[in-house]
Amino acid sequence: MPKRILHIDMDAFFASVEAARNPALRGKPLIVGGNADDARSVVSSASYEARRYGIHSAMPIARARKLCPHGIFMRCSHGVYGETSRRIQVILETTTPIIQMASIDEANLDITGSIHLYGGEATLAKYIKDAIVEQEHITCTIGIASNKMVAKVAANECKPDGFLSIAYGDERAFLAPLPVGKLPGVGPHTREALENLGIMTVKQLAAVPAPRLERVVGEQAAESLLRAAVGVGSDTVAAHGPPKSVSRETTFKADLADWRVIEPVVFRLAEHCAHTLRMDGLEAKRITLKTRYSDFQTKSFAKTLADPTALDTDIMAALHELFPKAKARRARVRLVGVNLSALSWNQHQMRLFEREHNDKWERLFETVDAMRGKLGFDAVHIGKALNGASQKKPST
């Protein structure tokens, strides 16, 4: 029996929360993001009134200001969005225990067993929407389908304050007329590559022979694109929160004494962990360096950061501070590992603007992650981890 998956996405989340906190902002073109005077700052969230001027998230603030000079420009409020998100999660948990937050303002719920309690999908969706409006004074959009991917596309198609349910069996027909860029995972680069092949709609994508697509986007991406194009997707909602930790370790072929060789390997492991964090939309506050010595004694050295991070540079800086402790025991090293814990949902887009020195790094890592998505993890290494790549491949 097919499952029913509900995808919920808050409308213009940061901007809506700001307007809920300050009613004077309601109905106004509101742009939440970085410093308007800084050419590198980008829009984190724009109200629907601001979107009418062509403003969208990730657009440079300077450009948004040109498009809408009378708009209200605000910096992100630290912590507030995360707290709102957790309160919304509590509301969602009253409808089903099978729920997974997908980001700070999106969640997937397996409502297969709950629909009959509410007398139908539409009443269940209305219950959630009303409860959030009543408690938080903000709106959301809900899509329901037999898998997470189609439910998300359905929600995107009826924003803001919308509800759309795609019946089992109708997935393919629903997606067919949409532009290919509407499929999750089709970013600007892939879209351009597809359009160059004359593939504009999902229907056209579904009809492309696999080998032709593979030549352009690679074997893996081709397979997932062709599955998505016919409406096939995962219906598994992991009924737990974000993972407790992300870790990687490697055992050396021969025990090592020279930390000039060991350190780059640790940095390489940190890069893998940070990449995983960013892919899962998470940040870590606690960085742990694990070392097993030749006598099989295992020691862990940890540092807790003031702010959570998903940036390689922050994590490597913490590890750098931990190295002297690990070196103090003058023994050969058999194994090293990196563990990132105290994880939370990434709110970095907000803090980006408070810590602008990270801005260019954030953008670099976006590019790096995009390239890894296309070419595989080993396509890109940064700085100090370069040596680690040639020394030793992570064993996990």
Ligand SMILES: [Mg+2]
């Ligand atoms: Mg949203």
